[in-house]
Amino acid sequence: MNGSSSSPLKPCPGIDQIRPHVPGQTAPAADGRSIKLSANESALGPSPNAIAAFHGAADGMFRYPDAEAFAIRSAIGKRYGVNPGQIIMGIGSDELLGVAVRSYAGVGDEVVYPAATFPMYRIYALSCGAKPVPVPDNGYAADIDGILRAVTPQTKVVIIANPNNPTGTYVPKSEMMRLRAGLRDDIFLIIDAAYAEYVEQADYDSGIELVEATKNTAMTRTFSKIHGLAGLRVGWIYACPEIISVVGRVRSPFNVSNAAQAAGIAAIEDVAFQEHVVAHTRKWRQIAIQRLSGLGLTTTGTEGNFVCFRCPEQDDRNAAALDQFLRSKGISIRAMAGFGLPNHTRMTIGRDDETSACLDAIAEFYS
Template identity: 50%
Template sequence: MGKPIPRPGIMDIAAYVGGKHSVAGVDRAMVLSANENPLGASKKAVEAYRAAADSLYRYPDGGAHALRDAIGKRFDLDPARIVCGAGSDELIALLIKAYAGPGDEVLYSQHGFLMYAISAKSAGATPVAAPEKNLTADIDALLAHVTENTRMLFLANPNNPTGSCLPSSEVRRLRERLREDVLLVIDAAYAEYVERDDYTAGEDLVQDFDNVVMLRTFSKIFGLASLRLGWAFASPAVTDVLNRVRGPFNTSTAAQTAGVAALADRAHVEASQKHNSRWRAWLRQQIGGLGIEVPRSDGNFILMRFADRARADAAYEFLMSRGIITRLMGGYGLADSIRVTVGREDENRALVAALAEHRGAK
């Protein structure tokens, strides 16, 4: 008997495993595993979400017009060049589906976000990782790995899970040296957390060049991870392609209306930025003080680097035993590291206390 067989490459995919949200035997775990906003969603967005319950029986606006207009106003971008998706994850998958297939290469940097490789494989394309320097994307290495088969290059800026970030001059240099038929996707999921003067999220490059796409999300600072909402800003040609390949109703009414409300609540975004800035610095300093290496991060998380995998695993298990959920980074080629989201004040203090206790116990 025959059986349905998926296309070549599909069974090579190691399915993405999201951050855990519970620990057996612990009632209220501290969830620092998924880079969510510890202040939650804007109350105004929650209200808008509740109001959307009245129209559950209606299809959403497939063009997400009000949301795209609101994004356009807020970021000073042409709404006609914005496409919304079910998280930036969906937009990553759609871009790859549209621009790469068997025999094509999708390039990204060594410790880049996992969904680039997963989506490349699911489209039958070949993921290619270029080495990093000091846990930071290396523009020259990326350029050196471009071949005649390269169709797309993904750069998360800042990158998850390393937290490293490139200045806009470096990203521009990458684009200027890249072949014009290679699509450069700048994934700026953590843009709102960056405090460097030399940073842009990539919209300037999209305005200047037709082969650049910027991706953004409502899952991080806007605190709407559960609603699955992201957006792309691209050239008219790439926008047209995305609109052809996306599902006709790929974002829900609840997500669209909550997204509009979240954009309008500037105070919540500012409070989230301030909170992150303060506690990210505090965590880095406190955890560094315990002898654990913590590289600079421009995101809403930090990476804790241990001497080896065994020490990282032991620290992870100890934190779990204290009800603190973090994330091991073996899937990113960083088996000696743990990523921790900047949490609420009580969570951050509990984390540092538990790490100190663990060190004392050794």
């Protein structure tokens, strides 16, 4: 028994420095509608086949799921021409990124990543006692030479989102190869390709080639974006058998539910639906970039299902003021201070009506 009011327990090193991740918010409805463009979820939801498969799995909910997730790994293998034996499924790619980092980095080690990126990388590093090492971007793109310069004998992991959230920039295949070649062999390179399907550039590789050519690189992918299954939490990691064996020992055994596996299989097999989502996203991100540029706002990159832009710095026109104005209209986008870009904001591409309404409201605010 301990009579004092505070807990005598001491969390592991690094935990005290973690600020909890703040997810994209939903604005209260205005004029009977609420438009959420703050979390890069899919505008068009899941394939109808995925919804049917989810319902079809209901009767089996009293059983544990297939711990090896055999069928969904096979479906992914077929879709991308990769070896299902080198895939592990996770509770979103988030679980796998966290597991991958803590499997190879610990107290006293360093985890290097571009500064303006997915805030979870810092949290993964701190939660295993490692030191986060953010490297300033070159413009809005990952600075490969800067990353190489930031490497020290303590560096154990380098993580790059490609394409990057929130900037929408990408690292071409040749640059990613140059990065890998410049890193020591005992440094684990993790390529987070959550938005791979949206990329339009011929010189892009999601990481599959590098994984297959090396023994120290992994790629993570998600069903939360293109497949519209963010609420079901499904992701995967692809790497050489040795890395897969390590990650497989650390992840939770029944991590992906029956219903999530069933819906995921239906989603990945519905290639026509994926193409429809990609076409919609590419069309609207171009329109968004044009309209925002027409307002004098600088956008950062084009390759995700979102558009990030720089707001003026005056108090009544900055990212926070825009956020407040849009919220009053029932629209939520995401100010990017927590992603290392204090003057920027990011809007996810929504449905036709949602994206139009958001762009109209931004134009109203800045005109």
